[in-house]
Amino acid sequence: MSAEKTIRAVANTKKQRGSQAERQAIPVFLSAEETQPARDFHASCPVYAPTPLVPLPQLARELGVGHLLVKDESLRFGLNAFKVLGASYAMARYLYAKLGHTPEGMSFAALGEEEARRQIGEVTFVTATDGNHGRAVAWAARELGQRAVVYLPKGSTAERVEAIRSLGAQAHVINGNYDEAVRLSEKVARERGWQVVQDTAWEGYTTIPGWIMQGYATMAAEAREQLAALLPDKKPTHLFLQAGVGSMAAAVLGHFVAEAGGEELVSVIVEPHAANCMVLSAEAADGEPQVAHGELATIMAGLACGEPNPVAWEILRDHADFFVSCPDFIAANGVRMLAAPKAGDPQVISGESGAVGVGLLAALMNKPEYRGLAKQLGLNEESVVLCFSTEGDTDQDSYRRIVWEGACSADDK
Ligand SMILES: Cc1ncc(COP(=O)(O)O)c(C=O)c1O
Numbered sequence: 001m002s003a004e005k006t007i008r009a010v011a012n013t014k015k016q017r018g019s020q021a022e023r024q025a026i027p028v029f030l031s032a033e034e035t036q037p038a039r040d041f042h043a044s045c046p047v048y049a050p051t052p053l054v055p056l057p058q059l060a061r062e063l064g065v066g067h068l069l070v071k072d073e074s075l076r077f078g079l080n081a082f083k084v085l086g087a088s089y090a091m092a093r094y095l096y097a098k099l100g101h102t103p104e105g106m107s108f109a110a111l112g113e114e115e116a117r118r119q120i121g122e123v124t125f126v127t128a129t130d131g132n133h134g135r136a137v138a139w140a141a142r143e144l145g146q147r148a149v150v151y152l153p154k155g156s157t158a159e160r161v162e163a164i165r166s167l168g169a170q171a172h173v174i175n176g177n178y179d180e181a182v183r184l185s186e187k188v189a190r191e192r193g194w195q196v197v198q199d200t201a202w203e204g205y206t207t208i209p210g211w212i213m214q215g216y217a218t219m220a221a222e223a224r225e226q227l228a229a230l231l232p233d234k235k236p237t238h239l240f241l242q243a244g245v246g247s248m249a250a251a252v253l254g255h256f257v258a259e260a261g262g263e264e265l266v267s268v269i270v271e272p273h274a275a276n277c278m279v280l281s282a283e284a285a286d287g288e289p290q291v292a293h294g295e296l297a298t299i300m301a302g303l304a305c306g307e308p309n310p311v312a313w314e315i316l317r318d319h320a321d322f323f324v325s326c327p328d329f330i331a332a333n334g335v336r337m338l339a340a341p342k343a344g345d346p347q348v349i350s351g352e353s354g355a356v357g358v359g360l361l362a363a364l365m366n367k368p369e370y371r372g373l374a375k376q377l378g379l380n381e382e383s384v385v386l387c388f389s390t391e392g393d394t395d396q397d398s399y400r401r402i403v404w405e406g407a408c409s410a411d412d413k
Contacts, residue, residue, distance in 0.1 A: 007327075008273070012320050035214045057344070080351075080392040083135070094195060129181070138168065153174065224255075244305035245308055247311075269320050270326060272303050272304070302352075350389040
């Protein structure tokens with residue numbers, strides 16, 4: 001685990017310097033129009049409901065920002081994380097393509113019809129995961145009548161493994177990190193004729209991760225609509241987006257850029273110090289993605305990824321404003337703040353990977369040493385800050401240690 005206790009921030013000079021022509025085109029595949037089939041598919045799932053966008057006015061006042069709103073993904077499909085939006089859409093689209101259908105009008109029910117199942121036959125989906133994506137793949141495979149095999153990195157908790165097995169999938173913990181699990185799943189798929197459904201891309205493997213990102217855009221689209229309904233005369237000024245491989249952050253930012261231009265929006269991409277591939281990539285400033293090596297040991301299990309998704313990286317490189325990495329206690333503080341809200345604010349059950357944005361915002365606004373950085377980010381009493389609590393208490397033991405016992409505090413040695 002990284003011992004570094006301060007926040008590390010890199011301003012994305014390329015974006016600031018770059019002329020419109022130099023910058024990558026708007027990521028059209030994440031626009032409302034292009035992602036409509038994903039929204040329609042999600043809406044056709046019997047368990048679908050938009051997750052709440054939770055205003056926290058008392059915390060906003062305490063921190064000195066105008067508004068703070070948190071998208072609560074703990075309620076997504078009963079799976080406690082946003083990830084199923086990507087896996088379910090990508091897997092359904094893969095099966096739809098097997099039927100020779102285009103995605104327009106795609107529905108969950110159509111894939112369950114007897115004739116469709118007969119034509120599709122048996123498919124085994126395989127993936128690597130820190131937990132949440134594997135659970136989502138297992139759920140979608142079960143719902144779509146197919147099989148799933150899931151590889152998890154060394155150190156994955158029994159609770160995360162069991163959550164996948166309880167949905168009928170095979171789950172194996174390997175003796176390697178997340179990036180090694182990704183490579184293993186790809187190798188096994190090649191040998192056995194299985195289908196990889198991975199939430200990151202590599203050379204020659206971009207279609208399914210692209211569909212996964214389009215699935216994540218449902219969360220962004222819901223948030224935009226909910227914000228417009230809650231604060232009709234305001235626009236978001238700041239997006240705090242946490243990154244593992246960067247697919248989620250790029251999907252959300254890409255959707256906002258495609259729909260609203262993104263020029264007046266400050267986006268902050270947040271990572272753990274121990275898996276800071278985005279910060280390393282931004283610091284290198286040569287436009288290429290960089291790899292964070294080692295065990296990637298952090299309490300933010302969902303963000304413990306050392307290799308950026310190259311497609312996501314290009315979107316973040318060209319459109320994000322700041323890349324920030326944090327010590328683990330910043331995330332733990334976010335978990336605690338959302339678990340025990342100020343009087344008048346609702347509680348949000350937010351896991352370590354979900355709460356880091358709020359934890360970072362609090363550190364920036366509360367700690368004198370970060371006053372300059374908060375100013376550079378343009379955070380003030382006019383700001384409308386949007387955070388995404390991408391998971392609930394997906395590791396309940398860890399959640400309780402943090403909330404009940406105060407584990408992972410700034411004073412820990
Ligand atoms: C809860 C949670 N939040 C955020 C992320 C980051 O998503 P990405 O890997 O697309 O950057 C993950 C990834 O697993 C996650 O599980």
